[in-house]
Amino acid sequence: MSDAAPDLYDGPNLDKEDIVLRVDELRKTFGGLVATDDASFAVERGSVTGLIGPNGAGKSTLFNLISGFYEPDAGHVSVNGVDVTGAPPHEVADEGLIRTFQTPRKLEGMTVREAMLVGPQRQPGESFVKLFTSPGEVEAAETRNIEDAQRMLEQFEIDHLATQPATDLSGGQLKLVELARAMLAEPELLMLDEPVAGVNPTLANKLRDHIARLNEDGVTLCIIEHDMEFIMNLADPIIVLDQGSVLVEGTPEAVRSDDRVIDAYLGGPGE
Ligand code: ADP
Numbered sequence: 001m002s003d004a005a006p007d008l009y010d011g012p013n014l015d016k017e018d019i020v021l022r023v024d025e026l027r028k029t030f031g032g033l034v035a036t037d038d039a040s041f042a043v044e045r046g047s048v049t050g051l052i053g054p055n056g057a058g059k060s061t062l063f064n065l066i067s068g069f070y071e072p073d074a075g076h077v078s079v080n081g082v083d084v085t086g087a088p089p090h091e092v093a094d095e096g097l098i099r100t101f102q103t104p105r106k107l108e109g110m111t112v113r114e115a116m117l118v119g120p121q122r123q124p125g126e127s128f129v130k131l132f133t134s135p136g137e138v139e140a141a142e143t144r145n146i147e148d149a150q151r152m153l154e155q156f157e158i159d160h161l162a163t164q165p166a167t168d169l170s171g172g173q174l175k176l177v178e179l180a181r182a183m184l185a186e187p188e189l190l191m192l193d194e195p196v197a198g199v200n201p202t203l204a205n206k207l208r209d210h211i212a213r214l215n216e217d218g219v220t221l222c223i224i225e226h227d228m229e230f231i232m233n234l235a236d237p238i239i240v241l242d243q244g245s246v247l248v249e250g251t252p253e254a255v256r257s258d259d260r261v262i263d264a265y266l267g268g269p270g271e
């Protein structure tokens, strides 16, 4: 039986050559609900790894656990071999892992440029004491941040939006701002939660091109996405999550034709 199905899932592929993110038997419950159920997987450096699965499969929860926004009940997360389990988001970011949110944070009362400047990047001005002890350093850092933000807006072709209120942007433009802002932190591993949800096809194509460019420049990506066509064209491997656990991992072609994946998508909760 065992060699009859060559694609039979035999556990997470944790033997990749050069692993940037490793998740081991991660578990998270909310009350009686098991959102993450002993999930294990690894992300290889240089890859674009797709994370898919039906609604409620636990994809966003997994991102929250990995990036330090939720604390796991059990299991481990390591970035570049450093154990960051339970560490707060800024410490995980310091190891080179930056994530975006499925629902972009509210940017009321801010221009796009201002929104770019509230991010996870290093900002000496945030240390209140430094305003008095080394005001020059704070000022220089602020100028540098503004220049970096401008350069990043240009790179993502949204510099014409710099002085617009962030609340005036379309869903797609907001996603571009999120991406540009995340890149200011110079991540090694960038994790995107549904980067093209609610984005029109033209902007989705632009986002695709930008993501591919970042990957060519050496950024490793892990992307949750509901749009199958988008993720299948961009990511390899694809990891399928179902009911909080990894169901299958494989190439887009293998995953697309896997009966277990089809069942998971058709089955829904309660299956
Ligand atoms: P996905 O992103 O795959 O659609 P989620 O990770 O958002 O799924 O949710 C997985 C399950 O965990 C869902 O049943 C959801 O209702 C539940 N869940 C997620 N976050 C919380 C939370 N903060 N409190 C309670 N339940 C949550």
Ligand code: MG
Pocket (backbone or CB within 6 Å): 059, 060, 061, 102
């Ligand atoms: Mg989600």
